[in-house]
Amino acid sequence: MSKLYEADFYTWALTQADAVKRRSANELDWDNLAEELAxxxxxxxxxxxxxxxxxxxxxxxxxxxxxxxSKSWINSISxxxxxxxxxLRDSPGLQPAELDEFLDAYESAxxxxxxxxxxxxxxxxxxxxxxxxxxxxxxxxPD
Numbered sequence: 001m002s003k004l005y006e007a008d009f010y011t012w013a014l015t016q017a018d019a020v021k022r023r024s025a026n027e028l029d030w031d032n033l034a035e036e037l038a039x040x041x042x043x044x045x046x047x048x049x050x051x052x053x054x055x056x057x058x059x060x061x062x063x064x065x066x067x068x069x070s071k072s073w074i075n076s077i078s079x080x081x082x083x084x085x086x087x088l089r090d091s092p093g094l095q096p097a098e099l100d101e102f103l104d105a106y107e108s109a110x111x112x113x114x115x116x117x118x119x120x121x122x123x124x125x126x127x128x129x130x131x132x133x134x135x136x137x138x139x140x141x142p143d
Contacts, residue, residue, distance in 0.1 A: 001015070001016075001027075001028075001029035001032070002029060002031075002032060004029075005029055005032045012029070012032075013036075015027075016028060016029060016033060044087070044091050044094060045094065045097060045101065047087060048084065048087055048088075048094050048097070048098065048101050049101045049104060049105050050105075051080055051083045051084045051087060052080075052084065052101055052102050052105035052106075052109070052135075053105045053108045053109050053112065054076065054080045055077060055080035055081060055084065055109075055135060056102075056105055056106055056109030056110075056113075056128070056135065057109045057112045057113050057116065058073050058076045058077045058080065059077065059109075059130070059135060059141070059142055060109060060110065060113035060124055061073060061113055061116065061117055062077070062141055062142055063129070063142035063143070064113070064117060064119060064123060064124065065117055065119075074141075077141070078138070081135075081136055081138060084136060085136070098132070099132055102128075102132045102135070103127075103128070106127070106128050110124045110125075110126070129142070130142055
């Protein structure tokens with residue numbers, strides 16, 4: 001099975017899924033299955049981080065460019081909030097890591113917001129000027 005894993009991941013995955021469905025433990029590629037399952041978990045964490053970057057970029061742009069505010073920004077903020085809510089609802093095990101991902105995403109968002117607004121990065125605080133609860137609140141926007 002390890003050779004198939006390296007040569008044809010798609011076929012390997014289908015073969016492994018079939019073996020799991022049939023509860024055929026002796027056909028399972030245990031080491032690679034464990035690695036892929038762990039990768040799935042990390043993927044969910046990366047998705048949370050990515051969603052927070054999008055949300056935070058738009059919140060920072062909203063706060064620092066009041067003259068450029070638009071319905072498009074509000075829509076992007078709303079979509080990001082709903083995506084975060086859904087991801088956390090579908091994978092509640094992410095909740096213990098949520099604050100760390102929010103804070104880590106903030107630095108990326110700060111750099112992205114500076115690049116997109118053409119404002120100096122120093123125009124954006126080094127730590128969020130709002131809480132994670134505010135960022136996720138559908139009725140809140142920074143002034």
